[in-house]
Amino acid sequence: MSERLMRFRNLERGRAQDAAADPNAAKAGRFDALESPAAAPVPSGAAVAVDRFREPARRDPGPGSGLELAEKRAEDQPFVRCAVCEADNSLHASSCTNCGSSFNTAAQRAFNERLWQKRREEAAREAEELEKLHQQQAASQTGLAAQRQQAAAALAARVASETRMRLDAEERRDGMLGLGLPVSMTRGSSGLVPANLKTIAIAVGIAVLLVLLAIPKTRRVVFVAGLALVGIYFRFHFWRRR
Numbered sequence: 001m002s003e004r005l006m007r008f009r010n011l012e013r014g015r016a017q018d019a020a021a022d023p024n025a026a027k028a029g030r031f032d033a034l035e036s037p038a039a040a041p042v043p044s045g046a047a048v049a050v051d052r053f054r055e056p057a058r059r060d061p062g063p064g065s066g067l068e069l070a071e072k073r074a075e076d077q078p079f080v081r082c083a084v085c086e087a088d089n090s091l092h093a094s095s096c097t098n099c100g101s102s103f104n105t106a107a108q109r110a111f112n113e114r115l116w117q118k119r120r121e122e123a124a125r126e127a128e129e130l131e132k133l134h135q136q137q138a139a140s141q142t143g144l145a146a147q148r149q150q151a152a153a154a155l156a157a158r159v160a161s162e163t164r165m166r167l168d169a170e171e172r173r174d175g176m177l178g179l180g181l182p183v184s185m186t187r188g189s190s191g192l193v194p195a196n197l198k199t200i201a202i203a204v205g206i207a208v209l210l211v212l213l214a215i216p217k218t219r220r221v222v223f224v225a226g227l228a229l230v231g232i233y234f235r236f237h238f239w240r241r242r
Helices: 003-010 023-030 045-051 106-178 195-214 216-241
Strands: none
Touching: 195 216
């Protein structure tokens, strides 16, 4: 065989004796070296961003480990204070780092118990005072809101009353102008006689004039008096325009 054809003899590896018995197994094993294990799913960007703020999972030491996790509360004693030198030490310290006094004595334990009992009572009083302060602030805010509402209602009533009075005055003024009287004579607040009484007086005066005109003896007097009144009116009207 020529050198040119010899290279094709090494293209395929030799087969085992039991490969002929199970051809499917041989086919499956041919691509095992090429296949890589399945990769783990990649979490989305939103899930990764939210996971940053999650609390870390609490580790369970498991049975038989001999470790116990102590639950820390806000009212617990955060440190130990020495009764001799009053230096603060770690909660789990057995002796003072400043003077070397042991914390395993009854005097040290009683001193710290009294200290932290006093601290807890002070904290309870402060919380109670703070709650009272919040209640007072809420009550004052409610009172201020009620006062503002009452002031707004009073202002609205005052504006409505003034508007109603102004409209009534304009109606009376327009009614008097229809009779040809000056404006100053129709204002009940500035004149000596209210506007409704003035209207009645004008009506009575017109009736009296008509009766006097019907009498022959008084026609001349009524005519002269009417001319005088007309002259006075036009003179007053001309003076108001100037």
